[in-house]
Structure formats: structure tokens, C-alpha cells
Amino acid sequence: MAYVINDECIMCGACADECPCNAISEGDGKYVIDADTCADCGACAEACPVGAPQQG
Template sequence: MAFVITSPCIGEKAADCVETCPVDAIHEGEEQYFIDPDTCIDCGACEAVCPVSAIFQEDFVPEEEKDFIAKNRDFFNK
């Protein structure tokens, strides 16, 4: 189970999470960052430093943000 970046990141892209990720799982998209579910080690370091609280463990993504789980996976399946 990986972490997922949701809508508060759109347009924000503070990048604190990128610098914190120990396995370089976070990649920049056009509007936001995405976490590679195959690389993420589920450590939670990114969640702790996100200034806009956009990062959630996949099982705890708020209902209204669930579409970001698929958006995240699709970003890496191009």
C-alpha cells in the first residue's frame, strides 16, 4: 500500500515531500506531484512534511479525494 497525493497539491507543489522521500518515489506532474506506488516504501515521511496536508495512505484517502488514487496510478502507467 502506497501513499497518494490529493487535490490540495494542485498548483501548490511545495516539494517538501520530494526532498524527504528516501527512495525518490515522488515525481512532478504538470499540476501536482505523484507517488510511484511501485517505489513507495510506505514510510510516511512525505505525509509528515506536506504543508497542505495533501498526502494520505491509500486506505485513508478521504472519500471525496478517492479519484486521486487512480490518477496517481495512471500517471505511472503512461
């Protein structure tokens, strides 16, 4: 199941920089993950300083 970014996102961009699939983009007030592109690897969750990306 693809990862999703919760409301804890601080818009730092760490997750997007680490995503090997380029599935993460800047959204309205938080980053968003394209579920169709996400490989469910967890790189975003490991990179995030606030734990915003979580398995959906």
C-alpha cells in the same frame, strides 16, 4: 499500501525532498507518487504543509 497525493497539493516539493525512496516526482498540476517505489514510510505526509499525501 502506498501513499497518494490528493488535489490539495500546492507543488512546493517538500514531499519529494523528504522521500527516502525517490518515489515522488512532479506531475501535471501536483506531485505524484510511484506506488511501486513507495515504501509507505509516511515521510512525505509529515513534510507536507497542506496534508496532501495520504495513504491510498
